[in-house]
Amino acid sequence: MSGLYSLAALCLLLAVLAGLVRILRGPTEADSMLAAQLFGTCGVAILLLLSKGLDWVVLQDIALVFALLAALAAVAFALRTWGGTER
Amino acid sequence: MNTLFLYTMSGLALFAIGLHGLIRSSHLLRKILAANLMSSGVFLIMIVGACGTDQVMIDPVPHAMVLTGIVVSVSTTAVALVLVCLVQETTNRALLWQKRKRGQGGRTDA
Amino acid sequence: MMDVMGFFDIVLALALPWLGWRLLASSDLFRAVVLFISLGLLMSLTWVRLQAPDVALAEAAIGAGLTGALFLSALRRLERLSESERRLEHAGKREEDETIPPEKRRRAKPVAYVLSLFLLVVFVLLLGWSLGQTPGAKGGLGPAVAGQMGQSGVQSQVTAVLLNFRGYDTLLEMMVLFLAALGVWSLTRVRQTQQGEVPGPVLATLVRLLVPLMIIVAGYLVWIGSSRAGGAFQGGAVLAAAGVLLLLANVTVVRQVPAGLLRWALVLGPLLFLLTAVACMGGGGNLLEYPGQSAGVWILFIESATAVSIGVTLAALYAGGRPPAPSAPEKDNEEGPGSGVDKGGKA
Numbered sequence: 001m002s003g004l005y006s007l008a009a010l011c012l013l014l015a016v017l018a019g020l021v022r023i024l025r026g027p028t029e030a031d032s033m034l035a036a037q038l039f040g041t042c043g044v045a046i047l048l049l050l051s052k053g054l055d056w057v058v059l060q061d062i063a064l065v066f067a068l069l070a071a072l073a074a075v076a077f078a079l080r081t082w083g084g085t086e087r
Numbered sequence: 088m089n090t091l092f093l094y095t096m097s098g099l100a101l102f103a104i105g106l107h108g109l110i111r112s113s114h115l116l117r118k119i120l121a122a123n124l125m126s127s128g129v130f131l132i133m134i135v136g137a138c139g140t141d142q143v144m145i146d147p148v149p150h151a152m153v154l155t156g157i158v159v160s161v162s163t164t165a166v167a168l169v170l171v172c173l174v175q176e177t178t179n180r181a182l183l184w185q186k187r188k189r190g191q192g193g194r195t196d197a
Numbered sequence: 198m199m200d201v202m203g204f205f206d207i208v209l210a211l212a213l214p215w216l217g218w219r220l221l222a223s224s225d226l227f228r229a230v231v232l233f234i235s236l237g238l239l240m241s242l243t244w245v246r247l248q249a250p251d252v253a254l255a256e257a258a259i260g261a262g263l264t265g266a267l268f269l270s271a272l273r274r275l276e277r278l279s280e281s282e283r284r285l286e287h288a289g290k291r292e293e294d295e296t297i298p299p300e301k302r303r304r305a306k307p308v309a310y311v312l313s314l315f316l317l318v319v320f321v322l323l324l325g326w327s328l329g330q331t332p333g334a335k336g337g338l339g340p341a342v343a344g345q346m347g348q349s350g351v352q353s354q355v356t357a358v359l360l361n362f363r364g365y366d367t368l369l370e371m372m373v374l375f376l377a378a379l380g381v382w383s384l385t386r387v388r389q390t391q392q393g394e395v396p397g398p399v400l401a402t403l404v405r406l407l408v409p410l411m412i413i414v415a416g417y418l419v420w421i422g423s424s425r426a427g428g429a430f431q432g433g434a435v436l437a438a439a440g441v442l443l444l445l446a447n448v449t450v451v452r453q454v455p456a457g458l459l460r461w462a463l464v465l466g467p468l469l470f471l472l473t474a475v476a477c478m479g480g481g482g483n484l485l486e487y488p489g490q491s492a493g494v495w496i497l498f499i500e501s502a503t504a505v506s507i508g509v510t511l512a513a514l515y516a517g518g519r520p521p522a523p524s525a526p527e528k529d530n531e532e533g534p535g536s537g538v539d540k541g542g543k544a
Contacts, residue, residue, distance in 0.1 A: 147358050
């Protein structure tokens with residue numbers, strides 16, 4: 001069963017790397033940023049899968065922190081691009 | 088063992104790429120990014136060293152040092168970024184190595 | 198199972214340098230910053246794979262979250278500066294600048310470039326060689342630490358090293374953070390902003406949802422640090438993220454924090470840490486040698502204080518300058534253009 005988990009984690013990692021393409025050649029900045037957010041989401045999923053697969057509870061804490069802080073960069077980006085008129 | 092070697096090489100490559108970027112890039116922000124890459128490489132090598140060859144006993148001391156290093160590097164990065172902004176404010180560009188006076192905004196340029 | 202994880206490792210280890218290279222090679226600074234954020238995420242996964250959950254936590258909080266926000270807002274500031282600059286000099290001879298292709302400037306001296314590349318390669322090869330020569334201490338200090346865990350007062354080895362066995366490292370690190378904050382504050386002052394700016398509904402909701410959650414998680418991390426991954430740095434970083442979010446949203450509460458309180462919060466961690474360290478000496482021990490069985494309590498005490506300070510310091514570093522000068526002598530009215538605190542993220 002744990003093999004399945006790690007396989008899924010590997011697939012997610014590959015998905016992350018596929019998302020890299022969008023960062024590198026995303027036509028707009030928003031595309032790049034969304035790809036980075038995808039990284040965050042995939043990172044959370046990978047950590048949770050690994051924590052299940054390797055039976056390692058600590059990883060859930062890391063996933064929690066990931067999930068909380070991934071929003072930060074997105075907010076910074078959104079404010080930078082569409083944000084206040086004069087910041 | 089093999090994966091550890093792989094990670095060591097990865098750290099070394101990160102360090103090398105960072106050093107190259109630090110020397111070669113003209114934009115100061117990019118230089119800071121490069122320095123951060125270098126520190127990531129060093130951290131990677133240290134943590135790999137902590138793993139040792141057998142996975143049973145993990146050395147916690149390098150972990151603690153890397154933890155300290157991460158916090159220190161973020162604080163130095165913050166100071167450096169403020170300095171870059173000051174440079175831009177006073178000289179109108181955030182570049183080194185460029186004799187020309189004009190424009191050259193922060194955005195583009197390697 | 199092991200095979201799949203081995204493949205995972207290979208992909209990760211190859212992706213890291215590639216990402217770093219793309220990062221520095223990309224022509225667009227914004228893209229470079231986004232790649233850097235992604236690199237932080239991948240680094241965090243790498244720490245997990247290398248059995249370093251503490252470092253992974255710190256990297257998740259700092260590398261992926263805080264540094265990204267730092268770079269993004271620095272980039273924004275640079276762009277704004279250069280835009281106003283461009284507007285000012287619009288009438289000037291801007292076209293002269295555009296006639297010079299950037300490549301021409303870059304490859305001004307190919308000989309120097311090749312030479313520096315050669316030196317770099319030699320240096321890195323030497324570095325790799327010396328790494329290979331380094332005698333790998335089997336387990337390093339692991340057994341020594343494990344042997345002393347009984348009297349450290351905590352169960353987590355990394356926390357024991359950080360706050361007990363090598364407490365002075367952490368003490369000095371707090372000082373570095375403090376110095377960084379001092380440096381930033383002495384360099385610039387956060388610019389005034391309009392009071393009227395309100396965060397949009399989405400941002401306001403996000404702040405309302407996330408900030409309490411972040412504070413709880415920070416407390417949880419500090420508490421759990423004594424038994425497994427977590428601790429003052431991670432908790433402080435999450436706390437700082439809450440502060441940065443507040444600064445980004447330009448919430449009025451942040452503006453109304455009296456400057457004195459902010460300064461005390463900055464000093465709290467280093468000061469208490471130092472006082473504890475010296476008090477330990479008063480009890481007949483060495484610097485930071487906690488008396489008797491009370492190490493666990495002391496560590497928790499120090500960790501809580503330092504977590505608060507780290508959080509405030511990192512948020513202040515993000516704000517990038519000392520708080521705007523109070524227009525009237527401090528804390529008489531919060532509504533003055535600069536009542537105190539870092540108005541943050543902007544400027």
